Amino acid sequence: MSRIRTFQELFRRDRRRGDLVFALAFLALALVLLAAMPTETTWVKRTKLFAQPAFWPAVSVVAMTVFAALHLLGSFSSPRIPGRLQEALYWARSLEWAAWFLAYVWVVPLAGYLLSTLVFCPLLCLRLGYRGRTLLVASGFGLAVVVVFKSLLSVKIPAGAIYEALPPGALRTFMMVNF
Amino acid sequence: MDALLSGIDLLARLDVLMALLIGSIGGVIIGAIPGVGPAVAIAILLPATFALDPLVGLVMLLGIYGSSMFGGALPAILINTPGTAVNALTTYDGHPMTQRGEAVRALGLAYGASFVSGILSILALILLSPLLARVAPMFGSREIFLAALLGIVLVILAHRGQTFAAGMMAAFGIFLGTIGLEPVKYTQRYTFGQDWLASGVDLIVVILGLFALSQAFLLLNDPEEAPTTQRVEGSMLRAIGEVFRFKRIAAIGSGFGVLMGMIPGVGEFTAQFLSYTYAQKTSKDPDLFGKGSPEGLVASESANNAVPAAAMIPLLALGIPGEALTAMMLSVFYVHNVTPGPGLFQTQLDFVYALYIAMILLNVIVVVFMLFASNWLLRIIRIPTRFLGMMILTLSFVGVYSLRNSVTDCAIAAGFGVFGLVLKRLNLPIVPIILGMVLGGIMEVKLRSAMARVKTPLDFVDRPIAALLAVAIVLLVGLHIVNVLRQFLARRVQREE
Numbered sequence: 001m002s003r004i005r006t007f008q009e010l011f012r013r014d015r016r017r018g019d020l021v022f023a024l025a026f027l028a029l030a031l032v033l034l035a036a037m038p039t040e041t042t043w044v045k046r047t048k049l050f051a052q053p054a055f056w057p058a059v060s061v062v063a064m065t066v067f068a069a070l071h072l073l074g075s076f077s078s079p080r081i082p083g084r085l086q087e088a089l090y091w092a093r094s095l096e097w098a099a100w101f102l103a104y105v106w107v108v109p110l111a112g113y114l115l116s117t118l119v120f121c122p123l124l125c126l127r128l129g130y131r132g133r134t135l136l137v138a139s140g141f142g143l144a145v146v147v148v149f150k151s152l153l154s155v156k157i158p159a160g161a162i163y164e165a166l167p168p169g170a171l172r173t174f175m176m177v178n179f
Numbered sequence: 180m181d182a183l184l185s186g187i188d189l190l191a192r193l194d195v196l197m198a199l200l201i202g203s204i205g206g207v208i209i210g211a212i213p214g215v216g217p218a219v220a221i222a223i224l225l226p227a228t229f230a231l232d233p234l235v236g237l238v239m240l241l242g243i244y245g246s247s248m249f250g251g252a253l254p255a256i257l258i259n260t261p262g263t264a265v266n267a268l269t270t271y272d273g274h275p276m277t278q279r280g281e282a283v284r285a286l287g288l289a290y291g292a293s294f295v296s297g298i299l300s301i302l303a304l305i306l307l308s309p310l311l312a313r314v315a316p317m318f319g320s321r322e323i324f325l326a327a328l329l330g331i332v333l334v335i336l337a338h339r340g341q342t343f344a345a346g347m348m349a350a351f352g353i354f355l356g357t358i359g360l361e362p363v364k365y366t367q368r369y370t371f372g373q374d375w376l377a378s379g380v381d382l383i384v385v386i387l388g389l390f391a392l393s394q395a396f397l398l399l400n401d402p403e404e405a406p407t408t409q410r411v412e413g414s415m416l417r418a419i420g421e422v423f424r425f426k427r428i429a430a431i432g433s434g435f436g437v438l439m440g441m442i443p444g445v446g447e448f449t450a451q452f453l454s455y456t457y458a459q460k461t462s463k464d465p466d467l468f469g470k471g472s473p474e475g476l477v478a479s480e481s482a483n484n485a486v487p488a489a490a491m492i493p494l495l496a497l498g499i500p501g502e503a504l505t506a507m508m509l510s511v512f513y514v515h516n517v518t519p520g521p522g523l524f525q526t527q528l529d530f531v532y533a534l535y536i537a538m539i540l541l542n543v544i545v546v547v548f549m550l551f552a553s554n555w556l557l558r559i560i561r562i563p564t565r566f567l568g569m570m571i572l573t574l575s576f577v578g579v580y581s582l583r584n585s586v587t588d589c590a591i592a593a594g595f596g597v598f599g600l601v602l603k604r605l606n607l608p609i610v611p612i613i614l615g616m617v618l619g620g621i622m623e624v625k626l627r628s629a630m631a632r633v634k635t636p637l638d639f640v641d642r643p644i645a646a647l648l649a650v651a652i653v654l655l656v657g658l659h660i661v662n663v664l665r666q667f668l669a670r671r672v673q674r675e676e
Contacts, residue, residue, distance in 0.1 A: 014340060014606075015605075016604065016605050016606055018601075018604070018605060019605055022601060022605055022607075026347060030347075033354070033369070036369070036371075040367075040368065040369045040370070040371065041366070041368050041369070042364070042366040042367075042368075044364050044366070047364070048630065050626050050627060050630040051363070051627050051630070053361040053363070053364045053366040053368060054368070055623075056353065056357050056619065056622075056623045057354060057357045057368050057369060059353070060350045060351070060353035060354035060357060060615075060619065061350075061354055063346065063347075063349075063350035063353070064347055064350040064351055064354060066346075067343050067344075067346035067347035067350055068347045070343040070346075071343040071344050071347055074343060087604065090400065090604065091597065091600065091601050091604070093400050094396040094397075094399075094400055094596070094597050094600045095597065097395065097396045097399045097400070097568075097572065097596075098392075098396070098593040098594075098596060098597055100572070101392065101572055101575070101576070101589070101593050101596075102586075102589060102590060102593055104572075104573075104576060105576065105580060105586055105589040105590075106586065108576070108580070117573065120573065121569060121573055124569045124572070125566065125569055128399065128565045128566070128568075128569065129403075129565075130565075130566065134566065138566070138569065141570060141573070142573065145573055145574065145577070149227055149577045149581075153227050153230060153231075154230050155226065155227050155229075155230070155577055155581045156226075156229070156230075156581045156584065157577070157580060157581055157584070158584055
């Protein structure tokens with residue numbers, strides 16, 4: 001028993017709330033990748049080991065599994081800090097912002113970069129609890145971003161489908177190229 | 180000399196100088212805002228520079244890379260919050276000086292130390308360049324493979340107390356780099372039959388997710404903070420000049436910065452630790468360290484600002500990045516059709532000199548800017564954190580979407596954003612993922628070509644540099660294991676007593 005305890009002490013480290021959840025999840029991912037190796041990589045006949053297409057995925061996934069197992073061992077051996085569920089909920093809360101981001105990505109090709117950004121910035125600020133002048137500042141920031149990146153730096157963002165509704169001519173071309 | 184003049188000629192263009200000005204001042208502003216940092220800014224701006232002339236784009240991003248630490252010292256000293264991670268040590272002595280009413284002196288010393296070390300490190304590089312031009316061609320495939328492996332080993336071992344976590348993240352990075360269609364035998368690797376995985380996972384998408392989006396999510400998740408600041412009064416020029424009273428500390432700190440910056444995977448933190456420890460040990464007033472010591476401040480700032488220039492050595496000479504920012508700079512070079520590596524010093528020495536001169540100029544621009552703009556920058560620090568999160572989220576869209584106009588890229592970046600947030604909350608290292616992705620690809624290519632000419636394992640290390648690198652790797656791993664066991668035994672003895 002004392003030998004097991006000594007062995008555990010060797011792996012003791014600082015850990016934060018939710019450390020065990022992450023360590024378990026990462027090891028599970030590594031094991032899934034390890035199990036998928038025969039079907040997801042190819043061993044080519046008459047090819048040296050180091051030139052095999054499967055060599056580096058194998059090295060990385062085996063290393064991931066070994067290090068993840070050791071990390072998990074460290075997690076089990078270290079003093080636990082309560083609050084695992086709250087921490088997992090904190091992580092989950094970030095999914096809302098990811099959804100906001102993806103919604104913005106989805107809207108831009110439809111409504112155009114200018115309109116989408118002018119709506120997105122104040123709307124997100126509204127969700128964050130800002131009111132009044134801050135919403136105007138957010139719109140100003142959105143306008144500045146579009147002007148700098150799309151109009152001045154000509155960053156590759158496609159013109160919105162909404163501009164098709166404009167009458168053919170100089171205005172439509174101007175809006176499609178610059179906003 | 181011809182190469183140097185040719186380098187000056189390359190830079191002497193209005194658009195290049197404007198890009199340098201925008202990059203340098205932009206870098207200071209970005210560095211001064213806690214929660215943004217140069218990694219986020221470079222990741223966002225990288226796709227925006229695609230349309231620019233290669234030198235213009237490179238110089239702008241180089242400006243951000245080299246100047247952000249100047250800006251990072253400002254909030255570290257005034258509000259005890261480092262603008263960039265490497266300014267953390269600056270808070271130890273900078274903020275107590277502010278509390279003593281010596282804010283302008285602390286800022287001046289920080290800017291002065293950063294300026295001196297920035298210039299010294301670039302001069303060291305210029306002097307080293309002819310040597311590098313001779314040594315770099317000695318690096319064949321096996322030496323570059325071993326240097327990349329050394330980089331991976333160092334970045335894992337540098338994360339003391341988190342070696343396993345750093346190891347699994349580095350391995351994860353290598354794995355990410357292998358996903359997609361393999362370019363030699365044309366087989367699919369870990370694509371799970373999905374077309375969108377066939378082209379692999381883009382490095383810039385991962386960087387934007389792990390650095391920019393994760394930071395935005397963190398800021399949006401956390402409660403609002405808007406730091407209060409007070410105006411800085413006094414002569415900044417005189418305060419900057421005071422750094423020459425501590426010229427020995429500044430010179431030694433710069434030396435540590437250059438030395439540590441050159442070694443892949445080590446970087447600013449080790450340089451600062453060595454510089455700070457040296458300054459404390461040789462100080463007449465060691466007890467003041469951590470309580471507002473001007474020497475401690477100079478030691479910290481001189482070490483960290485010497486690193487960016489030095490970190491360009493393995494990047495330019497071997498094509499091996501030593502940390503996340505240089506990994507990003509490597510992407511910048513590739514995007515702009517410049518291939519760092521042994522050939523660069525032989526064929527494009529003028530270009531290398533142009534980069535060095537640009538770095539000297541950016542240090543001059545920044546220090547002049549800081550003479551007048553510190554109080555103006557204080558207003559930027561006051562941006563509420565959740566509003567800043569909204570700003571980063573909006574800007575991240577430009578970075579990710581403009582790469583390939585791919586919604587899938589944006590979804591992958593969002594996924595890595597959530598993953599990065601979890602890592603940051605758990606205080607687990609992110610940098611090894613990026614280095615794993617970059618160095619893994621280099622190792623795969625170089626090992627494959629090296630092994631074609633190797634018959635026995637000993638052949639692999641039969642050249643002096645290869646042997647030296649192999650011995651260094653074995654020694655480092657061996658010493659680390661011995662060190663861990665020694666610490667464990669010491670703890671055990673202590674407890675039993």
